[in-house]
Amino acid sequence: MKIPRKPPSKESLILNLKTESLMDFMSTVPGILVRGKYQHWDKLIHLPPPEGLDHKTWWLVIKMHRRGNYKQIPLKDLKAGPFVFLVTDLMTQQFHNLDLGAGGSIQMPEQITNPDTRDRYYIGSLIEEAITSSQLEGAATTRVVAKEMIRSGRNPKDRSERMILNNFLTMKRICEIRNEPLTRNLILELHRMVTKSTLDNPDAEGRFRRADEKVEVGDDYGNTFHIPPPADELEKRIELMCYFANETTANNYIHPAIRSIILHFWLAYDHPFVDGNGRTARALFYWPMLRHGYWLFEFVSISQTILKAPTQYGRAFLLTETDDNDLTYFIHYHLKVMDDAVHQLHAYIKRKAVELKKTEAEIKGITILNHRQRALIGHALRHPTFNYTIESHRMSHDVVYQTARSDLLNLVDRNLLTARKQSSTWIFTPPAGLEEQLQNLA
Numbered sequence: 001m002k003i004p005r006k007p008p009s010k011e012s013l014i015l016n017l018k019t020e021s022l023m024d025f026m027s028t029v030p031g032i033l034v035r036g037k038y039q040h041w042d043k044l045i046h047l048p049p050p051e052g053l054d055h056k057t058w059w060l061v062i063k064m065h066r067r068g069n070y071k072q073i074p075l076k077d078l079k080a081g082p083f084v085f086l087v088t089d090l091m092t093q094q095f096h097n098l099d100l101g102a103g104g105s106i107q108m109p110e111q112i113t114n115p116d117t118r119d120r121y122y123i124g125s126l127i128e129e130a131i132t133s134s135q136l137e138g139a140a141t142t143r144v145v146a147k148e149m150i151r152s153g154r155n156p157k158d159r160s161e162r163m164i165l166n167n168f169l170t171m172k173r174i175c176e177i178r179n180e181p182l183t184r185n186l187i188l189e190l191h192r193m194v195t196k197s198t199l200d201n202p203d204a205e206g207r208f209r210r211a212d213e214k215v216e217v218g219d220d221y222g223n224t225f226h227i228p229p230p231a232d233e234l235e236k237r238i239e240l241m242c243y244f245a246n247e248t249t250a251n252n253y254i255h256p257a258i259r260s261i262i263l264h265f266w267l268a269y270d271h272p273f274v275d276g277n278g279r280t281a282r283a284l285f286y287w288p289m290l291r292h293g294y295w296l297f298e299f300v301s302i303s304q305t306i307l308k309a310p311t312q313y314g315r316a317f318l319l320t321e322t323d324d325n326d327l328t329y330f331i332h333y334h335l336k337v338m339d340d341a342v343h344q345l346h347a348y349i350k351r352k353a354v355e356l357k358k359t360e361a362e363i364k365g366i367t368i369l370n371h372r373q374r375a376l377i378g379h380a381l382r383h384p385t386f387n388y389t390i391e392s393h394r395m396s397h398d399v400v401y402q403t404a405r406s407d408l409l410n411l412v413d414r415n416l417l418t419a420r421k422q423s424s425t426w427i428f429t430p431p432a433g434l435e436e437q438l439q440n441l442a
Contacts, residue, residue: 001314003225005042006322013060028052029061032069038088038332040319047056069353071252074240077230077325080145085327087260092334098294098342121349125299127151130167132303133282136310139163151432163198163279170194170283172374175298178290183246184238187267190283191400195276204274213274227320228271241266245288258294260285261334262327268317282306296342305340356381359435365442372397373407375440377416380430388417388428414441 028050032038037414039047041059049058077083124210131139131146139160141149146164149156156162177186191205199205209231211214217226229237245263254262264285271277282303285432306313316333318325360381363374374394380386394404408428412415415437417428431437 001219001223001225001311001318003223004042004315004318004322005045006042007059007063007324008056011065013056029058029065030067032086033088033090034064038090038328040329041442042319042322056302062323063427066328070326071254073262073327075246075262075269077321078227081261081325083320085262085331086139087255087258087330088328088409091258091335092269094339095257095397098257098335101115101171115249121299123151125301125345126168126171129171129282129303130164131299132307133167133279134160134163134280135351136307136313137163137276137278162409166194166196166198167279170279170328171286174283174286175290178287182287184235184242187238187242187272187280191273191276193279194279194283195273199275199392201274208272209274215271215274217271225314226271226321228267228269228328234270236274237270237271241270256288256294257338258331260288260333263288264334265317265320265327265330270401283335296345298334300338300341300345302334302337302341304344305337355435359438363438366438368441369411369424370407372399373411373416376407379410380434384430384434386430389425416441433438 001376003432034044034047039062042063044059046054047057066086070084072082072084075083078329079229094280118332127147127150130150131141131143134141141158141164142159146161148154149161150165150168170190173190173193180186186205188208195205204213206347211231212230215228216224217228218224245259247259264281267281267284268277274279286297288440289412312333316330319329323329363378366374369377372393375397376388378387388408390401390404390408393399393408394401397404399407408417408419410424412428415431416434418431419426421426421427
C-alpha cells in the first residue's frame with residue numbers, strides 16, 4: 001500500500017499570497033468538496049484546477065474553507081495535535097438514511113421483524129462478521145468450515161478457527177453489553193475474548209502493551225505506516241477514549257454513527273495491544289451503534305465489505321493521518337462501508353426469501369412425503385424454532401395417533417426433523433440445515 005502524499009502546509013502556502021488575493025480565491029472556490037467528493041491532496045494534484053489557480057493555491061483555499069467547519073475531538077496525535085472532522089452534505093443524507101433504515105422500522109425485512117426467523121439471520125450475521133474480521137487479520141479457514149464449526153459447537157482445530165470462534169463470541173458479548181458504559185476493563189475483556197489462545201505470548205491477552213514491546217503498523221516489505229503512542233500514555237488515552245464514547249466530554253452533539261466510527265479509528269490509532277487491535281476496534285464499533293438504537297447492526301457485517309477492498313480500509317487511516325488529522329476521510333469511507341453492508345443485508349434476505357419460496361414450491365413435488373408432512377415442513381421453513389408434538393400434528397390434520405406418530409418419525413428418518421424427549425412427551429423441531437436437506441431430497 002502506498003502512503004498518500006502529504007499536503008503542503010497552510011503556512012508555507014499562505015506566505016506567498018496577499019490577503020486580498022486569498023479573499024478573491026475564497027469566493028472563486030466556494031466549498032469544501034471537489035466535484036462532489038472530499039478530496040485529499042494526493043488526488044487533487046491529478047485534477048485540473050479552476051481557471052486562474054494552480055494546485056497549491058487551490059488546495060490552500062479548500063483547506064481554509066474546511067478549517068472554518070472543523071470540530072475537534074479529545075484524541076491527540078504523537079505531537080499533541082488534535083484530530084478534527086466536519087460534516088458534509090453527503091454525510092447528512094447518509095445519516096438520514098441510516099436513521100430510517102437501521103434505527104427505525106421502515107421497510108424492515110419480515111424475516112428480521114419475525115421473532116420466529118430473526119435468530120437465524122442474527123446468528124448468520126455474527127458468523128459472517130467473525131469470519132471476515134478474522135480473515136482481515138490472516139485467518140485462512142473457509143466460510144463453510146467456519147460455519148460448520150460454530151453451528152455444530154465443536155472445538156477449533158487451529159489458530160484460524162480459534163480466531164473466528166473468538167470473534168463470534170465477542171460479537172455476542174457486544175450485543176449483551178450494549179447498554180453498559182464503556183470502561184477500561186470492558187475493553188480489556190473484549191480484547192481477551194478476541195485473542196484467547198491465538199497470541200504467540202498468551203500473557204498479552206487482555207492487557208495493554210508494555211514499553212518493551214515494540215508495535216508498529218506496516219507491511220511485509222518493511223514499510224512502516226503508523227507508529228502508535230508510547231505505552232506509558234495508554235492508560236490516560238484509553239480513559240479519555242471511554243469518556244468520549246460515553247459522551248461525558250462532548251459539548252456539542254455528535255451523530256452516533258460518527259462517534260462509533262471515531263471510536264473504531266481511535267482504538268486502531270492508539271494500538272494499545274500487542275496484537276488483535278484491528279479485530280477489537282471493529283468489534284468495538286458495534287457497541288455505540290447498538291447502544292444508540294441502531295438495532296439493524298445486529299445483523300450487519302462491516303468486515304464483509306471491508307474485506308472486498310482491504311487496501312481502501314488502510315488508506316482511509318493514512319488519508320486522515322497525512323492531512324492535519326482530518327477524520328472526515330475515514331468517516332466518509334466508513335459511512336460507505338456501513339451503507340454497503342446494510343444493502344448487502346437486504347439483498348441477502350431478498351435472495352433467501354426467493355430461495356424459500358422456491359423450496360416451498362419444490363416441497364409440493366416431493367411425492368415421497370404425504371400432504372400432511374409437506375404442510376408441516378412448509379410451516380417449519382417459516383418457523384424454524386417451532387416445537388411439534390405427535391398430538392399437535394394429530395389435531396392439525398384430524399388423524400389418529402399412530403398416523404401422526406408415523407408422519408413425524410418418518411421425517412426424523414429423512415433428517416427433516418430432530419426429536420428429543422421432554423418428560424414423557426416427544427418434541428420435534430426443524431434442524432438447522434432444513435433447506436439443504438430438502439434440496440437433497442428433491
